[in-house]
Amino acid sequence: MNDVIKRSAAEIARGVSAKNVSALEVTEAALARVDEVDDRLGCYLTRLHDLARHYARRVDERVAAGETLPLAGVPVAIKDNMCLLGTRTTAASKILEHWIAPYTATAVQRVLDAGAVPIGKANLDEFAMGSSCENSALGVTRNPFDLKRVPGGSSGGSAAAVASFEAAIGLGSDTGGSIREPGAFCNVVGFKPTYGRVSRYGLIAFASSLDQIGPLTRTVEDAALAYDAMAGHDPMDSTSIDRDVEPAASGLREDLKGVRVGIVKEFITAKLGPEIDALYKRAYEELAGLGAELVEVSLPTADYGLATYYLIAPAECSSNLARFDGVRYGLRVDGADVGQMYEQTRAAGFGPEVKRRILIGTYALSSGYYDAYYVKAQKARTMFAQDFRKAFERCDLIAAPAASSPAFEFDSKSDPYSMYMMDYYTIPMSLAGLPALSVPCGYAGTPALPMGLQLAAPLFEEAKLLSAAHAYERATAYAAKAAPAV
C-alpha cells in the first residue's frame, strides 16, 4: 500500500494544494488499494477507475491554476443511493441494478467541486433499509477488522472503504442510525448533520422526513471538512434549510472546559453487559477528564423510539417506493395487464426487507389504521422533540452509545426485530432531527472489536458537536490502537 492514502483527507488536501503530491498520484494509490483488497471486502458495487483519473487530472489543473480546494485530491466513496451523472446508481436493489443516473446529487457535486475524487459507488442495505449491509441485493461487504462480521449499515460500504484506506471520505445517509452504527462498527467517525442541513436532492428517498446525508471519515477534522463542503441551502430540495452554516473545521477545540454533557438516565448501559457498560462509563469519564461537566438528563420516551420509527419510516418508504413501478425506469416484468406488470415488477425487483417495510407502511397508512398507527407515531415524535428540548436546557451535548454491541457475524440476526434493535440508541436523535455522530471509543468482545461513542447536539449546533468530538478524539486516539485485518 502506498502510504499516501493512509493520510487523513485534511493531510491529502494540504499535500495536493502545496503540490507535494498530485491528485492523480493519490488517486492511483487509492485505485491500487481498491484492486488489492476490494475483491475480499466488497465495499464498492461500482469502481470508477476512469472517472476517478479524469477528476484527478482536473483537480491538478485547478490547483495549478491557483484555485483553493479544501478537498483537493481526496478519494471519496459515494454510497450507491446517491446520484452521480453517467454512473450506475443502484440503491443496492435489483429494481435499479442497471440504472444510470441522469444527474448528480447536490451533496456529491459539492464535494467534487471542493476537489474530491470519486473512487466508486459503495454498497448499502437495499434502499438504505438495514443495519448490516446484509440486505444488499447486489453484493456482500465485510468488516475490515474481522471479515467474518458485518460492516454495519446501511452505509456499510462507505464505512468499510474508509476504514480500509480505499477512500478518505465516505458519503453516507442516515435515517435511523445508518451512518453512526457502521461508523462505530468500522472504527471511523460517522456524522449525521441536522435534518435539512445537507441537500437530499439526488439521494434516492427512503423516509423523507428523516433521511440526511453525512460523512464517514477517519478523523473528526475530516468529517468537519466534508460537512463544510456539503452543508447549506439548496433550492433543489424544498426541505433544505435556508440558514447560514457555521464553518466547523476551522474552530475545532482541544478541550471540553465549560461544556455540560448530558448522560441519559434511561440509556442503561449495564443492560449491554459488564464489558460494554464499563467501556461507556470510561468514555463518559474521559469526557469529564477533558473538562466537561457531566449531568444526568432524562428521555422518558426512550423506550418508544423503535416503535415510533418503525411506523414512520416504513410509512414514508411505502409512499416513496411507489415510484418503482416498471414504467419509466428500472426493472420491468411484463404481466397480462398493467396491474400485473406493477405487481410482478415489484415482486421481482424488491428484496425481502424492502417488501416487509413497504407492507408495514402500507398497513399503517391504510384506512382504519391511519390514526391508530401513523398519527400516533407522529405524536410520539413530538414528544421526542420536546424531551430533547428539555434535556438541552440542562446540557450542551448528549453522550450515549452509538450501538449496543460491536459488529456481529453474518446471518446472526435472523429475526427482523433483533436487527431493528441495533438502532435503539440512534433512533431518538433521528426522530428529533438532531445532529449526532459516532466517534471511536475503544474495543469490546472476543476478538476485541471497535465501539463508538455517540454525541448529539441541539438542532444546528454541528460546529459545537464536531468540536467536542475532536477534543475527545485527540485525547483518546482509540482508532489508532487497531489496524484493519487487510
Place this chain on the structure above:
Amino acid sequence: MASEKIDVRYVAKLARIALSEDEAERFGEQLGDLLEHVNVLSELETSAVPATAQVVESKNVERADEAGACLDRETVLSMAPQRQGAFFRVPRIIGEP
C-alpha cells in the same frame, strides 16, 4: 390499537406487490410480531400532543413559475424499460385488450 390478524394479501394488493405462498405466510407472521412491538405506543398519553410531520421548522417553498433547465428527454427515455418514440410504452390501461 388494532390487534386483529393482518390480511397480508390485502395489504400486498394495496402495495402492488405479488406475494408467493411462502412470502405471504412469513410476512404475515413477521408483520404481526412487529405490530405487537409497536403497540407499546398505546401506553403513551398523546391526546394533548400535536402530531409532528417534520421536526425542523419549515414553510411552504415556492419559486417563480419560469421554465428552467431540466433533464434531457433522450437521456431519460433511454432508460425506459419500453419506449415508443418520445413516449414511455406501457400495457393498455383503458378498455378491453
